[in-house]
Amino acid sequence: MSVKYGILTLLSVKQCHGYELKIELDSLLGLKGKINPGQIYTTLDRLIRDGFVTSPGMDGEDRRLYDIHIKGKEELNKWLIEPVAYSNTKEDFFFKWSCARKTNSELEKLMLTQQKELIVKEVMELTKLKTELILEGDERRYLLVTGTLLHLEADLTWINQVENRVG
Amino acid sequence: MIRVHNVTKEYMQGQEKIQVLKGVNLQINEGEFVAVMGPSGSGKSTLLQLIGGLDLPTSGDIQINQQSLQEMNEKKRTIFRRRHLGFVFQNYQLLPTLTVEENIAFPIHADGKIRKRNQRSITNLISEVGLKGFEKKRANLLSGGQQQRVAIARALVNHPSVLLADEPTGNLDRTIAEDILRLLLTFNRKHNQTIVMVTHDIFAAGFADRIILFRDGVIEKIISRKDEDYAKYMAHFMA
CATH class of the missing domain: 1.10.287 (Helix Hairpins)
Incomplete structure (x- = not known):
């Protein structure tokens, strides 16, 4: 599963801080297990670098907030409607x-x-x-x-x- | 509560005596959802028929709520069946020219006049099985899944102690079967409805709290979903 698109999905719903993203991503992953927090922050850095995500500042508890950029929304929508080829896991x-x-x-x-x-x-x-x-x-x-x-x-x-x- | 004690069942096939059940002991508690599984001819449907009082054991005893089925005469057993047991079959067994409502009300008619509280019960059941709006539709105009929903409502209309289901999803495709199993699970959990379901399908059996594994007329093992080796034993049995 792509952490990148998981984060974009969550940020398209609302602004989140890093820990919130971790909790929500675990739930989104469902059966596949938990995600490594380090992976979230490195992915967020890359998404900011590529202009898909912005950081509007800190929340009331001094935690960095993240938001999706219009370019990120376009990237997410493109990914969402792309059909997934049958992956032969067997x-x-x-x-x-x-x-x-x-x-x-x-x-x-x-x-x-x-x-x-x-x-x-x-x-x-x-x-x-x-x-x-x-x-x-x-x-x-x-x-x-x-x-x-x-x-x-x-x-x-x-x-x-x-x-x-x-x- | 259902208590099956040392039950055997024999049939004559020509000159040959066939022993279908070879001494079955079993207890099913109130509110349990139990599945009975086994290969064809292992005796699982025979057991269900005996619990349902549709046939009598050759020896042994079956009690439902401390009442022995064998000790009743035919008439008493018929009344007991109508009031305390509900049946769901693979082929629905509805009266095709009667409406949904009439089919569901049928067991009440057999017991006398429909009272106001019966009518309320029918209306509630129609809604619970998801057939609101279909009350006046004839049974033969319904899909297989809808017919099975009517059959479940009919089986439950007299508030039976036990619902006996013989391959209730056997004629249905996987998606519709799933809806029927969800419905049974909901009645079990919401109304504490005791359910005994015969099935050959592991995808259906997995809905039950306990699975009775039958082979050659005897219970090979009873597994509970609380058991640690529940899935492992089932895999072993199926292989």
């Missing part, structure tokens, strides 16, 4: 499967079984999280988890298909 798995299939059918079966086990485990953990998000009313994170689950379902269907063909 590339390693497909490569490994191709190798296993070429070398040894027993190993192929075993690797598919183990991959399936891993997927089911992730499905169960994510579904558990999903039900909690439904009850908390956190629609944004719920939809993100739903998206991941649909990908996992596709992977599982593919493995079942391969297994049935392997016989």
Whole structure:
């Protein structure tokens, strides 16, 4: 994920100080974990240098505030509407499967079984999280988890298909 | 509370005796959302039918709220079923020419005249299942997802102790299935509705608090989402 566009998104909503950006970015990242504070300040420096972000001064508690510049808004909008190509994150798995299939059918079966086990485990953990998000009313994170689950379902269907063909 | 004690179920297939359930023991507490999973022919749907009083065990005992289903005669069991149990099936089983409202009211009609409080309950349920505005629409003109919503409302109209659902999302695509599962989860949490759902789908089973894993007529394991190895065991079972 790009910290640059995360910051531009948050600043397009309102002026923020650095720590506020960190908290909001963690929330925006959702499932992917937390962000390193150092990364925020180095990115902010670069955004100011490139004219995407300005600093209108300090807030009441002497913290530096940041704001988006019109050039930053244009950059953000351009990025937002650009479609994202399907990134084949399972590339390693497909490569490994191709190798296993070429070398040894027993190993192929075993690797598919183990991959399936891993997927089911992730499905169960994510579904558990999903039900909690439904009850908390956190629609944004719920939809993100739903998206991941649909990908996992596709992977599982593919493995079942391969297994049935392997016989 | 549901208590299943040493339950067996046998059928005759020609000359051969088939034992579908081989001594099942189980307790489901009030307000629990439980999923029953297992391969085809493992006995999961048979168990649901027995809990629902639609069939009787060959041996053993099933109690719902401390009342034994076997000890009731057929008539008493039918009345008990209507008043204390709600059923949702994979193929909805609505009366196609009746309207949404009429389908939902059907179990009340079977029990006598609709009173004012029943009408309020029907109106509330229609709203809760998201079918406001569809009250007068005939069931056969609804989509699969909408029909299942009607079936859920019909199952809940008598405020049953237990809602029994047999593959409630089996005929629906993933997005619509998700809406139905969300609805079941909401009724479970909001109204403390006890739910027992048979499913072959791990994406549906994950909504439940506990999952009963069936194999060859016996419970292989019961896993709870509170267990540390919950996901790991499920993965092992499925593989």
